[in-house]
Amino acid sequence: MEEKQLWVVIMQQNKRLAESRCSALLDEGKQKYNVGDKMGALKLFERCLNQAPSLEQRQAALFSATAVHASFGDIELAQITLRDGIGAGLDFDAALKDPDMVKFQGSPQVVIQLRKFAEAVRRIKAAVSPDASPGRAPPRPTGPRAVLSADVSDMLRTELSGIDPSVLGVIKRVAGLLVAGLLLGTVLFYVGLKLAFPDYT
Known part of the structure; x- marks a missing residue:
């Protein structure tokens, strides 16, 4: 029993350490983004995603990566990270207005296109999982709903072949x-x- 408790304590410490590293990476990434070093910022956001971030940190990193891709006008990659963010419970419209998030610098046309994409993803996910809501990752479907979910994922998937993110x-x-x-x-x-x-x- 003591060994199990020790293991739980170690796991909790590792989780806190990973989240602390991710928080530092997000802060540094925001600073680089704000001074125009978009590529440097993107590297840090991607490193955060590899640090086992919390749900909120994952949403922030994916939104920030979306903002970087949008600033380059790269809609395909922006949709990939945005789709992943919505899958993690990101509310795109709320994030656009959140002062704690990076300031979106994409053109108005890009923002409109991504808003429509986000709404389409949200509606289809809501149809697959009625209990899904912004800010909470939807439960993994099982049975027939799992098949439908896979079909929906295929529908929403931007063409990944030949695209290096x-x-x-x-x-x-x-x-x-x-x-x-x-x-x-x-x-x-x-x-x-x-x-x-x-x-x-």
């Missing part, structure tokens, strides 16, 4: 977009010249 993956995606935009702009420029001056050689 890591910091390096984000850098590669942004660089690819810049290169593609530059090439397209160059082609359109020469096409425009040809149309405007057909006899120009």
Whole structure:
């Protein structure tokens, strides 16, 4: 019995230590985010998620990661972290107004799109699990509802194949977009010249 109690005490201490580390990572991540170091902030938010955070910390880290992706205009990755956040009980609209959360810096169009996505996720999850509510992680369904839940997850899943959610993956995606935009702009420029001056050689 004493050995079991000792094990419980050790587990509780480890949990408190992990939550303390996660809290420090979140604070440092917010500071980097506020000064414009979005990539540095994203690394810290991801490290927090790997520290066995509390439910509230997990919600904050996922919302913060969503804010980073949204600031780059990367809707796909923003939807992935937002979906995970809602699965952990995140209330997206409330988080947008929460002064303790990072300030969302995505464009109005991105915010509107993510709001619609969050509402769609919330409604479908509510249909699968009527007892689910913001701020509380929904119970894991069993039996036929488990099958329905899996189907819903497939419906909500953004296309993960070929999408690397890591910091390096984000850098590669942004660089690819810049290169593609530059090439397209160059082609359109020469096409425009040809149309405007057909006899120009």
